[in-house]
Amino acid sequence: MAAKMADAVIPPRRNAQFWEDGHARNSAVLLIKHIGSSVWKKCVNSHQCSLSETAMYRCKQLMGDKLVSRGFNKQHIEAIIKVKVLNRMTGLGMPEYQGNS
Template sequence: MRSSRRAATPSRGRQTAPARGPRNEALRAIKRFGRTLWRKWSGYHRRSRVEAKMNCMKLLGPKLMSRNFDRQTAELQVRIAILNRFTALGIPVTQPIG
């Protein structure tokens, strides 16, 4: 007679993969302490700002156009100046009243 029990393998959604561990820990911390506190504790806000800057850098062009090293250096300096200008435009200027 054949047993009707299946092998004790976890279901597809329950499998434990090494990549899920840090994500699950982050979700537990967010649930316990709140998203704002978790961002400060984990440094997530810094990572997201860097990713946004890199995205802007890629929008200026995925590759350097120049072949000469000195010209590549100048091209990168121009891109950085443009990014700094964008950043300066996005920062509010506050002045005290009275």
């Protein structure tokens, strides 16, 4: 995450305590204690994380949780193929819009 300059949006436990000074998790714990967990989740857009976790769960259930290929380049291609298959399946399940003609 540091290489992508991203922030972790992992909700701390209900009884979370502060870690050492300057740790990024401390700000989340402090905000949750002041504004509440549900408001914090809305502020950091936690719902998007939940959607991505659900999508990964579906992908693993349909296509297995491991890559079969051994080489990195082949694993990369295998992962791309799995994503394209999942996107295609999702597209087929979408309802088609029929306008009033």
